Amino acid sequence: MSDLKVKDLRKAFGSHGGIVAVDDVTLEVPQAEMLVLVGPSGCGKSTTLRCLAGLENPDAGVIEFGDQTIFDASRRIAVPIHRRDIGLVFQNYALWPHMTGWDNIAFPLRSRWASREEQRRRIAAVAEVVDLDRRLLDKRPAQLSGGQQQRVALARALVAEPKIVMFDEPLSNLDAALREQLRSEIRRLHEEIRFTGVYVTHDLSEAMALGDRVAAMTDGTIVQIGRPEELFATPATSRIARMMGYRRLCAINRGADRWTSTDCVFAGPAPDGPGPSYELLARPDRITIAAEGTAVPSDHEYRVRGGVVAGVGYLGNEQELIVDLGGRHLRLVVPLGRTFAPGDRVDLTARPADIRAFPLSDKPEHPDTPSDQETEA
Amino acid sequence: MHTTGTVASDEHSRTDVAHYQPTPRRRIGLVDRRTAQTAARRASALVLVAVVALLCLPPVYFVIDAALSGSGLGFRQMLQDRTLGRTVQITITLALGAVVISTVLGIVLAWGAQGLSRRNRWLGHIPLIPLVMPALAAVTGFGYLLNPSIGFGNLLLRKIMFWSGAETGPFDVNTVPFILIVTATLLTSFVYLFIRSALAQLDQGIYDAAAASGASPTRAFFTVILPMLRPAIVYSSLTVMLLALGQFAVPLFLGRQENLNVLSTAMYVSMSASPPNIPLAAAYGLPIVVAGIVFLVIQRVVLRDQDRFASTGTKGAARSLNKSGWLSHTALIVYGLVAVAAPIVSVAIVAFQPYWSKDIVISEFTFDNFRSVFANPRLVDAIGNTAVYSLSASAIAVPLGYLCAKVLYRRRQQRVIASIVDVLVSMSLGIPAVIFGVGFLLAFTHGPLNLYGRGAGLVAVYVVVTLPFITRMVLVGMVNLGDNLIEAGAACGGPLWRRILTLELPMLRPALGNAIAICLILTAQEFGASILVRSTQTQVMSTVLYDQFANGSNSQVAVMAFLMCAITGIGVLLALLFGRQSSPKES
Numbered sequence: 001m002s003d004l005k006v007k008d009l010r011k012a013f014g015s016h017g018g019i020v021a022v023d024d025v026t027l028e029v030p031q032a033e034m035l036v037l038v039g040p041s042g043c044g045k046s047t048t049l050r051c052l053a054g055l056e057n058p059d060a061g062v063i064e065f066g067d068q069t070i071f072d073a074s075r076r077i078a079v080p081i082h083r084r085d086i087g088l089v090f091q092n093y094a095l096w097p098h099m100t101g102w103d104n105i106a107f108p109l110r111s112r113w114a115s116r117e118e119q120r121r122r123i124a125a126v127a128e129v130v131d132l133d134r135r136l137l138d139k140r141p142a143q144l145s146g147g148q149q150q151r152v153a154l155a156r157a158l159v160a161e162p163k164i165v166m167f168d169e170p171l172s173n174l175d176a177a178l179r180e181q182l183r184s185e186i187r188r189l190h191e192e193i194r195f196t197g198v199y200v201t202h203d204l205s206e207a208m209a210l211g212d213r214v215a216a217m218t219d220g221t222i223v224q225i226g227r228p229e230e231l232f233a234t235p236a237t238s239r240i241a242r243m244m245g246y247r248r249l250c251a252i253n254r255g256a257d258r259w260t261s262t263d264c265v266f267a268g269p270a271p272d273g274p275g276p277s278y279e280l281l282a283r284p285d286r287i288t289i290a291a292e293g294t295a296v297p298s299d300h301e302y303r304v305r306g307g308v309v310a311g312v313g314y315l316g317n318e319q320e321l322i323v324d325l326g327g328r329h330l331r332l333v334v335p336l337g338r339t340f341a342p343g344d345r346v347d348l349t350a351r352p353a354d355i356r357a358f359p360l361s362d363k364p365e366h367p368d369t370p371s372d373q374e375t376e377a
Numbered sequence: 378m379h380t381t382g383t384v385a386s387d388e389h390s391r392t393d394v395a396h397y398q399p400t401p402r403r404r405i406g407l408v409d410r411r412t413a414q415t416a417a418r419r420a421s422a423l424v425l426v427a428v429v430a431l432l433c434l435p436p437v438y439f440v441i442d443a444a445l446s447g448s449g450l451g452f453r454q455m456l457q458d459r460t461l462g463r464t465v466q467i468t469i470t471l472a473l474g475a476v477v478i479s480t481v482l483g484i485v486l487a488w489g490a491q492g493l494s495r496r497n498r499w500l501g502h503i504p505l506i507p508l509v510m511p512a513l514a515a516v517t518g519f520g521y522l523l524n525p526s527i528g529f530g531n532l533l534l535r536k537i538m539f540w541s542g543a544e545t546g547p548f549d550v551n552t553v554p555f556i557l558i559v560t561a562t563l564l565t566s567f568v569y570l571f572i573r574s575a576l577a578q579l580d581q582g583i584y585d586a587a588a589a590s591g592a593s594p595t596r597a598f599f600t601v602i603l604p605m606l607r608p609a610i611v612y613s614s615l616t617v618m619l620l621a622l623g624q625f626a627v628p629l630f631l632g633r634q635e636n637l638n639v640l641s642t643a644m645y646v647s648m649s650a651s652p653p654n655i656p657l658a659a660a661y662g663l664p665i666v667v668a669g670i671v672f673l674v675i676q677r678v679v680l681r682d683q684d685r686f687a688s689t690g691t692k693g694a695a696r697s698l699n700k701s702g703w704l705s706h707t708a709l710i711v712y713g714l715v716a717v718a719a720p721i722v723s724v725a726i727v728a729f730q731p732y733w734s735k736d737i738v739i740s741e742f743t744f745d746n747f748r749s750v751f752a753n754p755r756l757v758d759a760i761g762n763t764a765v766y767s768l769s770a771s772a773i774a775v776p777l778g779y780l781c782a783k784v785l786y787r788r789r790q791q792r793v794i795a796s797i798v799d800v801l802v803s804m805s806l807g808i809p810a811v812i813f814g815v816g817f818l819l820a821f822t823h824g825p826l827n828l829y830g831r832g833a834g835l836v837a838v839y840v841v842v843t844l845p846f847i848t849r850m851v852l853v854g855m856v857n858l859g860d861n862l863i864e865a866g867a868a869c870g871g872p873l874w875r876r877i878l879t880l881e882l883p884m885l886r887p888a889l890g891n892a893i894a895i896c897l898i899l900t901a902q903e904f905g906a907s908i909l910v911r912s913t914q915t916q917v918m919s920t921v922l923y924d925q926f927a928n929g930s931n932s933q934v935a936v937m938a939f940l941m942c943a944i945t946g947i948g949v950l951l952a953l954l955f956g957r958q959s960s961p962k963e964s
Binding site: 053054055080081082083085086087088090092094095096097098107108110111112156157160162166 | 861864865867868869870871872873876879883884886
């Protein structure tokens with residue numbers, strides 16, 4: 001087990017390095033910590049992991065495992081992947097189909113010239129740790145279920161006690177129930193063995209559940225890194241906020257003597273900051289909906305008037321409302337009890353503590369950033 | 378990673394976990410030079426390029442050199458040849474006609490096979506048989522079948538149809554139309570193979586969407602399926618064009634009687650003259666070399682933008698919605714009877730008859746012809762030589778093909794080297810074997826290595842001729858395998874040699890098995906190059922068969938053809954068994 005330090009890591013693709021996948025990434029993972037890299041597809045998280053593993057050669061930067069430099073572009077050091085002493089769990093498991101589960105797990109030990117007795121002892125131990133029935137070890141991958149295959153892949157990554165264990169979206173091929181089960185298994189394994197881990201995912205709930213710290217990536221850079229609850233409560237940018245489930249309530253512009261809004265009727269306290277225009281984001285579960293004009297006006301809340309219910313869906317113990325805000329659709333999930341119908345005019349309100357204001361930029365949204373119309377409450 | 382003393386929760390602690398001991402650590406070097414790794418990789422790739430270039434380039438160089446020597450003496454002689462016009466005309470007729478017939482027939486058969494029911498799916502393998510069937514056996518079979526006077530097919534037709542009064546015909550295999558039909562029938566397999574593969578890649582949803590939009594099966598086929606197959610059609614028809622341009626065995630065997638030549642046979646005639654007219658032979662061969670290279674370039678250019686023909690979906694191969702399929706059943710069975718069964722049965726009949734006769738009397742069938750073949754030491758030697766040369770060529774060509782495939786698979790890392798390897802390996806695909814035969818003959822007799830008359834010479838020829846097929850087969854295996862499984866081995870700490878020996882090669886076993894099988898089959902049947910490079914000490918089955926044919930020993934020709942079919946059949950069966958046993962299931 002070792003800590004991991006990455007400094008100014010850069011990787012570009014294309015004939016002239018025109019496509020920058022990883023752009024000056026710097027991070028530290030203390031010993032026994034699990035760091036989760038989260039971000040939309042194409043943000044560079046998998047490339048970062050592949051650089052750490054040695055599957056890609058970065059163009060610049062330094063990578064250190066403990067006190068050992070395993071990559072340094074300026075000193076032309078690049079320890080090949082098989083000598084980095086890592087464990088890697090792949091998205092598609094990457095189990096060798098011609099080998100039994102036992103042989104798959106034994107491979108890292110054989111590569112390190114472990115004795116047969118040592119192999120037997122360690123495979124038995126790791127099978128116990130990952131909750132893998134010993135009888136399954138004699139089967140080939142094709143004879144195992146998806147969950148069992150993933151346990152074999154986990155055992156293979158852990159069996160040689162590598163310095164760093166890396167996970168490249170290991171649960172994305174599983175169904176929802178199995179994904180949740182294995183997610184808590186990985187959490188348990190990490191708490192039990194306390195390995196240093198780097199975990200890549202685009203799934204926010206996975207990142208929150210597994211990470212001691214979470215690094216949010218966009219456009220090849222780490223935009224924010226911190227404990228899951230920090231990212232959740234105080235997202236650094238509107239894109240991170242959207243990744244965390246925040247959705248746009250409205251945009252406001254600084255006028256000569258007051259704030260105005262082009263896409264909604266706005267009332268509420270002005271955001272702190274010198275910018276000329278802001279977008280106000282809130283988590284849908286913190287937005288209150290009421291029939292137009294029924295809520296008591298207050299200066300201590302943000303209020304968006306002029307919403308129209310565009311659709312109502314029944315979800316069992318909750319209901320789903322699609323609210324049209326001047327052409328933008330906002331999906332809200334609200335408790336049953338209040339009856340709304342399409343065409344109803346509504347007001348949306350949120351407390352200032354639940355609102356995040358971000359300066360509006362001219363830069364177009366990344367295509368994979370969750371749009372306001374894909375809201376999950 | 379360690380666990381002792383750091384277990385977070387008591388309820389999760391286990392005895393085995395408590396006994397987790399550190400694994401023996403291998404010493405890890407602190408510094409590795411990227412430049413050294415890259416340089417080593419590049420150096421080994423360059424060595425490979427040098428080896429492949431040494432094998433593939435000299436024959437082409439010597440052909441071009443001989444054609445241009447003496448201020449174009451060969452070309453002057455060729456232009457003075459009064460039969461040149463007729464030769465070029467037959468060559469072009471054969472090439473274009475074969476493309477049209479094979480492409481149409483191949484598409485019809487492939488689409489028909491796509492609609493076969495599960496029970497009758499075996500019928501879909503019939504059009505592939507000519508790929509492994511010895512070409513010489515097929516050609517001699519067609520000769521026995523459609524000989525105008527005593528061909529079994531003609532006899533049958535005369536008996537059951539209205540030509541009963543005639544003494545000859547109705548068909549004459551020794552004419553240009555029948556040389557074309559036989560060539561096209563045999564080359565249909567290539568089109569069928571490529572179109573079948575392309576159809577298997579198509580998503581059924583594509584066809585279903587057309588049908589759901591109201592398109593009849595015919596309209597859906599012509600407006601949706603056929604345009605999607607364009608890359609496969611272009612690739613296969615260009616391949617057929619190349620093979621037909623360099624077609625040697627069919628015109629040599631069937632056109633000999635009427636002195637019908639194509640460029641390749643004219644080249645062979647010039648080389649067999651006494652003394653051999655090398656400049657003239659090279660001049661006949663050069664247009665085929667140029668055409669081959671041009672077609673290879675066209676193939677590359679046309680297929681560059683393949684993405685717009687790729688379909689995405691999950692339902693698997695397109696399949697006809699109405700599965701009546703009687704037409705496809707009939708087409709496949711008729712093709713099987715005409716292209717496979719009829720020539721092989723004809724060969725078998727002549728092999729077992731005391732002598733080739735129009736009267737088929739089963740009670741008179743005898744093994745005498747087989748006995749006389751096995752009593753002839755030349756023929757027995759040829760069988761032994763074929764086995765030794767085929768196995769030796771496979772032992773060299775398969776590892777070489779694997780290395781070439783490896784370079785091509787890692788194209789992103791070594792673009793220039795990969796492109797050179799690609800061109801070198803593809804050369805023998807574009808240039809007919811008979812031209813390589815001439816080139817090798819010149820290289821062996823004029824170059825520094827005198828391999829003429831030695832087995833090593835034939836082995837070198839076989840390596841070059843089979844290299845493109847082996848490389849493509851292994852490359853497809855590598856592409857299907859993907860990177861992840863090998864990367865997983867590296868991530869687990871496996872060094873390169875362990876990754877290759879314990880992961881890559883075992884997982885590539887089906888592809889390697891197929892490559893060995895195709896190598897053995899191709900070399901055991903090889904004729905175009907062997908006929909030029911062989912000597913009296915290095916006869917192989919195909920060359921002995923031709924000598925017997927030239928001497929008019931029909932019975933012994935039939936026995937040799939029959940033996941070639943039997944050996945190939947056994948080889949294919951073994952390959953199928955090997956492939957089935959070794960095919961690891963994907964996880």
